[in-house]
Amino acid sequence: MQREFSLKVKLIVSFWLVLVFSLAVPSNYFIQSVEQKVDSQHLQYVQERMEIVQWIIAQEEEKKPEKLDSILKSLDFLDDARVSVLDAQGMIIADSRQHREEFEGMSSYIDYPEVVQARHETGYHTASDPWEDDRRLYMATRIDLSSEQEDTGYLRLVTPFSGLHPYFQHVSANLWKFVLLSLFLSCIVVYLMVTYLTFRLKPMIKMAQSIGQGNFQQRIQDSPGREFDPLVEAINRMAEDVEKSMELVSSQKSDLETIVNGIKDGLAALDNQGRIISCNQSFKKIFQHLDTINGKKPVEIFFNNSLQAACEEVLGNSMKQTRTMELEIKEKFYDVHVVSPSDQQNIGAIILLHDITDLKNLESIRKDFVANASHELRTPLTSIKGYTETMLQHPDIMQEKGTELLQVVIKNTDNMIRLLDDILQLSRIESTQDQVALDDVDLAAVIFKSWNNCSHYTEGKNIVFESELEQEGQLLVRGEAEYLGQVFQNLFENSIKFVPGEGFIQVLVRQEGNQVWVGVQDNGPGIPAAEQQRIFERFYRVKKDKKKVKGTGLGLAICKNIIKAFGGRIWVESPVPGSDSGCIVWFSLNRS
Known part of the structure; x- marks a missing residue:
């Protein structure tokens, strides 16, 4: 059997995986851990500045937009951060950078992620700035815009969040260059090792291939080395066991085929996809007009949707069950049984065709006989009864035509006797x-x-x-x-x-x-x-x-x-x- 990947490829990939896990994974984990730590500290620093701004605003008794705007613009510790005060609808009413006429026509921030989070707690998220090539931190928290705390709003802060990210990217790129160089060198080393190993194993491989091709009498005589002695012994023992098993399987298969082909009923096996995988000679004889049977679905053979539905029902149910119906095939009648085997791993269902044409014919013959015999007996009996009643009720007709009427009665009686004689004679001859x-x-x-x-x-x-x-x-x-x-x-x-x-x-x-x-x-x-x-x-x-x-x-x-x-x-x-x-x-x- 041809494998998808060679031993060389597998060993190279294995070395690569080892190198990746031993070099790249720990290093990458370390870089990410440090970067996360730095980001966490940066986030804490920004949150502290956010709290200071929130405290300054809280000290003002009169929180009018103009006053808040003036306070924000006067804060010199914000560096490159931008702070905005939003009303309850998310509209900017004060900003540390923009003038009022610039932000009065801007859209609402009420559905921004950090504002949505700020309804319950301080909210934040990071994202790349579409206009500048760096990451930004967006943070928001709720504040009171009146002394009675009846009017709430939001304090929103935006600041660059790049930190040491470019440096870590540079370190990571150099690390991967080192890993790729190691992978290349390992590929060369593994190739040389496997080439040498293959050369040593080539005689044993040829002998194993000979055994795999059916020459079970072949045995491996020489071992490439002491390390391979157990493998040589195992292959020789396997060849001997396989030889015995194949002889047994061949004998059992021959016996089974003889039994199955000796069954007069048609028999076909379906796989789990509902296609015919095997059938006996009786089944092939029924459909001898078809070039091929195996690989087709029942509906392609029988042209009957009910049978196809029964097969699909049996295949789709893991419980053992049987479906029975009657079909007419090429002027013959069959009792069709669709049976699920106890083990549906290889065979999904079995179709059994039992020819009941003779039973149908016998039933038809019986009905014909009942009808014919009833008619043949009723006609003369009716005639006898009619003529007899006429003679009894009309003595004058009896005197004039009695002999003629009695001859008719005798004739009809003879017809009945003849019918009964035929039935008795047939029974006697058959017995x-x-x-x-x-x-x-x-x-x-x-x-x-x-x-x-x-x-x-x-x-x-x-x-x-x-x-x-x-x-x-x-x-x-x-x-x-x-x-x-x-x-x-x-x-x-x-x-x-x-x-x-x-x-x-x-x-x-x-x-x-x-x-x-x-x-x-x-x-x-x-x-x-x-x-x-x-x-x-x-x-x-x-x-x-x-x-x-x-x-x-x-x-x-x-x-x-x-x-x-x-x-x-x-x-x-x-x-x-x-x-x-x-x-x-x-x-x-x-x-x-």
Whole structure:
């Protein structure tokens, strides 16, 4: 580490300080003490003359301005001092030097420092005369201007106060010349001494620099002299201790980084100025669109004033505390905790991001399910109740259309049973995924059987159905026939719901190594790209089709869990290649 000042400079400055304190300070103190003593005696002398003037004025019974002016001008012991008598308003009414016509138009002295002090006691102060190059003493005291002591005024005296000050200045100047000469000579002596010392220490300095650069195995072998033997031993021992400490710190740092980067939650540390100094890999992944993170304030990363305010509140409070809020970042939701560490010396605050997107989605799914299930159950129940009440209240309608009405009741009852069956089936599949017994299944036979089971849903539409597997026994896959049929039936029902009046549904088959990819393609409106990752969630339905097409949002979730139990995966491709609409739901199966 490069120091600001060298050893030479420090020693020279040290010698200078010693000389200054040993020569200049005592001498200057002595000169000031003598000067203060002389000034004190001078002040006492002036005060005595002031008291004499005050006594002379007090002896006069009639203190008219003309009389006072005459008395002041007659005093021959005043030398070069000027004495004035002021009235209560600070105006000159008598003066030892000036005639009355000269001072009658002068301004008041009532606010002058010495006059203000004289209201309580004798007041004085010294100041430089702006017209003459010397110091002046200004002194004032209260006097009675009437025999009844009802009219008061002030006696003001001004006299030169230079005394021995110029002489002391001359002595002080010579003293500083001597000190400067001593400083110059000491500089030369110290320079020669330090140069010699540096030459002797140069080998040891080089060895110490080598150790400081990270070569902790290096040791100092030779000492410049016996005086430096303890220093050499201390440096060698320090290098050994530092080597061990660095190994320990490096190991602990590596372990800590592994732990922090293994945390799924985003983690960032702020310094006491509120800037990010470190963050884990999860935090960097959340903000991977940013070039740099360290050195920025939270508001520059999150663009959220509330979070910045929370960080500043935690940083500004010495007590340990936590601030929590919820933020949306790049279409994901996070619980954000701003925590103050127990020791805020190096780290001022910690920001923790916990991804709650899945919880939000589950909550949304739950709400959708409640709404959908309530609607799907309420509609048939309302219909059943209505038709049943009609038959009970109108026996004639029961006789004429009883069979037709009962068929409607049965149809709505079947719809409710189907909804409940889907819920129970999904629950059963999720709880028994690892217990599904796999066997060889004829893929073509399952396809055609499932389509026949769904054919009654095609009423009112002209739908063309095709399959690339035309013969049974053509391809065997690993699975369970009933569950696999449920997958095809759910996919066919979805396609039938969404295709237009002139519909087209086709089963595609691709053989990829040891797997078979099966796809159900239709010419429906397709699925928006933003929702393709969520259509396999329970109770999720494409937003634009919620009100147009009935359903519970369970079909694709059932398909996903069945295919997962078979050891495959399921995904969607929309729009169909070469078109701007349509959809293909693909899933993979293992070949027999």
